[in-house]
Amino acid sequence: MQSSTKWIQSFIYLTLITISLNLLHILLLSDRLIISHHKITLKKHPDLPLRFNSDGTFKILQVADMHYGTGLTRCRDVLSSEFDSCSDLNTTRFLKRMIEAEKPDFIAFTGDNIFGSSTNDAAESLFKAFGPAMDSGLPWAAVLGNHDQESTMTREELMSFISLMDYSLSQPNPLIQDPTDPTKQQIMTEIDGFGNYDLSVWGPPGYQSANQTVFNLFFLDSGDRAVVDGFRTYGWIKESQLNWLRGASKGHNQENHQSQEIPSLAFFHIPIPEIRSGPFREVFGEYREHVACSIVNSGVLKTLVSMGDVKAAFIGHDHLNDFCGNLNGVWFCYGGGFGYHGYGRAGWSRRGRVILAQLKKGKNEWLGVETIKTWKRLDDENLTKFDQQILWTSS
Structure with missing residues (x-):
């Protein structure tokens, strides 16, 4: 009887200890010891490759200078009636x-996506700035401007982070073959900056060109700021980047196995010095402020002209300029200030640019790119469409 009583007491004692430990775990330790019940999410990828539509079109929305802060950061340079x-x-x-409105096939963000000095969490600002692009499920890509790195991430960290965001096709830098394993690729390290890469656009599904590149998009890091001979200036595209660009262009055209070159576009943030000095063959749009560029001329224009395949380059940085100017046969087009936390001019609407590439129609086949057009839209009641122009035609 005594033995039975001791066994019951021991059982009750052990039960109380077990219950106490469970309560302690629930009340004090669960947040640190239990793996989160949230679903692990992987990056969402767009349908690849990028390709023209069955109607022979490929449309790009250019977004320049969002200057995003925290999401609630105040606007700059708007009418007093709009400010509050x-x-x-x-x-x-x-x-x-x-x-x-435009239903683009691709979105290109051309730098100063966030305004680093206005946020203490770069990652959170990036999610908010690129949120509409990710929510749309459209493929998109970005380069950096001169303000993105002014918060909590370096330029390298920013491009790595952006490359991992949903539907992003951005790359920290070009991929090259791993010398130790031909089946693998690695990020090129012998190149200046972060965010140098290219994307190929294939022909429409169901046609002969469906399995080949017919259009190229080059992205380049134009840097932020630098000191040259004691003078503070803006960044510029370096020779290592131009060497890569020349090689990538040559490689694409050799792969094409056709007599005609593959038309290309370039996207970067800071204008080149020739946009300041000219002379332009043609100018179309608003030229409202002094061109802010580097004092270093690294030969970008000379390189693009010698390559011959880049028909237009799309830039940002100067928010009050939205013109396209032709330099030696290459168009340089500003996106116009898109973001409300970036500087502007009260009463002058924020704006975005659209680029449309159209293939040439053969008898039973879509042929190469025939025209590249562009226009802009204002952020007004009607999203006013204006300044439509043809940048290039194959003929």
Whole structure:
């Protein structure tokens, strides 16, 4: 009887200890010991490769200088009647409207995507700035401007992070064959900057060109700021980047196995010195402010002209310029200030640019790119479409 009583007491004692430990775990330790019940999410990828539509078109939305802050950061240079209700959310709303109105196939962000000094969390700002693009499920890519790195991430960290975001085709730098394993690729290290890469656009499905590149998009890091001979200046595209660009262009055209070159576009942030000095063959659009560029001329224009395949380059940086100017046969087009936290001019609407490439129609086949057109839209009540122009034709 005594033995039975001791066994019951021991059982009750052990039960109380077990219950106490479980309560302690639930009340004090669960947050640190239990693996989160949230679903692990992987990066969402767009349908690849990029390709022209069955109607022979490929449309790009260029977004320049969003200057996104925290999401609630106040607007700059708007009418006094708009100021109290204006924030980064106006930029978000504008981007959503542009996506809905134009239904682009691809979105190109050309730098100063976030305004680093206005946020203490670069990652959170990037998610908010690129949110509409990710929500749309459209493929998109970005380069950096001169303000993106002013928060909590370096330029290398920013491009790595952006490359991992949903539907992003951005790359920290070009991929090259791993010398130790031909079946693998690695990121090129012998190149200046972060965010140098290229994307190929294939022909429409169901046609002979469906399995080959018919259009190229080059992305380049134009840097942020530098000191040259004691003078503070803006960044520039370096020779190592131009060497890569020449090689990539030559490689694409050799792969084409056709007599005609593959037309290409380039995207970067800071204008080249010739945009300041000219002379332009033609100018189309608003030239409202002094061109802010580097004092270093690294030969970008000379390189693009000698390559011959880049028909137009799309830039940002100077928010009050939205013109396209032709230099030696290459068009340089500003996106115009898109973001409300970036500087502007009160009463001068924020704006975005659209680029449309159209293939030439053969008897039973889509042929190469025939025309490249562009236009802009204002963030007004009607998303006013204006300044439509043809940048290039194959003929």
